[in-house]
Amino acid sequence: MLAAIAWRNLWRNKLRSSVIFASITIGIIGAVITDGFMAGMTDQRADAAIANEVSNIQIHNPEYLLNQEIKYTIPDAEGMVTKIRGLSEVKGVSLRLKINAMAASANAGAGINLYGVQPDAERKVSNLHNLLVSGVYLKNDQRFPAVIGQKLAKKLNIGVGDKLIVTLTDTTGTITSGAYNVVGIYKTANDIFDESHVFVKRSDLSKLVGFPDTTGDEIAILLTNNEQTQQVVDKLNKLFAPMVKQKAILIQSWEQIQPLIKSMIDMMDYFSYLFLLIILAALAFAIINTMLMSVMERTREFGMLMALGMNRRKIFTMILTETIFLSIIGALLGLGISILIVNYYATHGFDLSSVARGMNYLGYSAQIFFRVNSQFYIMSMVLVVIIAMLSGISPAMKALKLQPATAIRENN
Amino acid sequence: MSIIKAEGIYKTYNETHVPVNALNGVDLQIEQGEFTAIVGPSGSGKTTLLNIIGGLDLPSKGNIFIEQTNLKDLSSKQLIDFRLHHIGFVFQAYNLIPVLTAKENTEFIMVLQKRPKKEREEKVKELLEAVGIGDKANHRPGQLSGGQQQRVAVARALASQPKYIIADEPTANLDSKSTHELLDLMADMNKKYQTTFIFATHDQRVMDKARRIVTLDDGKITSDETFDR
Ligand SMILES: Nc1ncnc2c1ncn2[C@@H]1O[C@H](COP(=O)(O)OP(=O)(O)OP(=O)(O)O)[C@@H](O)[C@H]1O
């Protein structure tokens, strides 16, 4: 019956309650939308990084990571690739020959990372073949093909069909040059990546530097499920335990390769909760004020209830229940509307084209697809209830201080 | 044995700059089944005395026994519980919980007493019929007249099956017709359930119904008469 009284009391002053509902609703929407935007942005960045740039797991010779010299190749790379391909979690494996080089056209030059890849294997690991803005992806039957990013194409002022000259140091330490035909131009959301990553056939590149075609200095692995990344890293470390122990290879997850992305995700999470807490703290004052007014107005009523024999614990519970109902209604409204908004922008995307140039430069897409995990929804509900309970305490204490005889006499 | 025994009651209010002596040595005994009016001029201490008898306030000096219990010996928590189970109240106004219907208001006190649902429902039905509100059981106080609200308050006071019911100017806000009806009702209930009623009043019509009239003046009892009616 207490709950029924508390519930009905909410509707005694409809305007006042509605103001609180509205404030909580708007506050929650603000927090959830912010989280949806920020999480969507970072998750998208992470997804793109995995799909286009780093894949889930990479294996290198640790020396290579330090010096980037091509002599530090992965021992028995082909054998490893075969074993990795056998794992059920793995979607694709690509053995790459990665070399720092200078690229030049007739007009300009730029430092690049030159990737020698096997077109079929690379397609299974990276999504670049789907991001072509002109031309086609690498094929085995093309003669010295190269795929470059749009940003680099602009910088060098070249297009599909033009020649790209790369200069690099071969295995003997001699500087050599090779000429490639640009067959395709891709564009990701990350300008810096597009400016520096050039893909050619591994067979062409190994010939140029003087390696057999079976050599590589990077194995990139894409998984069916990103959640399994750490699990597969552990598995691989066991599978290749002797080599790992001898420090012949180093197995890294994308989070280790791109720690910045991982820390961005963590930071955005942290900021979302911080923002939510700040909003809720502000709401707490509105709730305290409303409940205080409501308690003061009902001084006589509380006096009457105490006189009849309603004990302090029950009165306290009743006021707290009212406060909790008040905030739960607001929170449910807020969450309901937020879910609708988040779902809309999760499918349609939120267009940031006006500032997109800057966003792309930072590696972020201009179209943000909102994302809010259910944990955030649950946490905001839980936090609202906790804040409501805390806010209800002081008004409830106020009611408990009343003496029935005096309270009843009040404005008699 | 008396159900209420007040011995040498003094009450001084110290909240104001000048202390007010509201009661100056009141001795009073009330027997089971009485229908007693406390009368006297405004400020003579009627409300103060009723509050003390009703366990809402403690005397500055003196003892008040309800049967064997000295109210002084109870903690404030025990006092609340004592009121719940042994004392009924009808106030001048704002008696009812505005968000509950007449039926729920009457039932509420029994919910606090943790009585079983079946008993509550039977009792509520019986009492609302008895006070003549049976057809308005589902109305909220706002939808009832002042007289009807006071009837519900009487029903609620009876529902808790108290040793006695305290009513401080229960008719002060009522017109003369409703005043008569309410008094007749209380007198009927007093006979029917043998419930003791003690009320404070200014109203001559109310006094005419009382079987005992205790007159207060300046915090002292100046007369105590019994009538046969
Ligand atoms: N809480 C209080 N603080 C200070 N003085 C009080 C308080 N309550 C009552 N008094 C004073 O005590 C005296 C008795 O008051 P009380 O209310 O008992 O009189 P009453 O007989 O009920 O009067 P009325 O007929 O007007 O209701 C009055 O002088 C009153 O001003």
Ligand SMILES: [Mg+2]
């Ligand atoms: Mg009075």
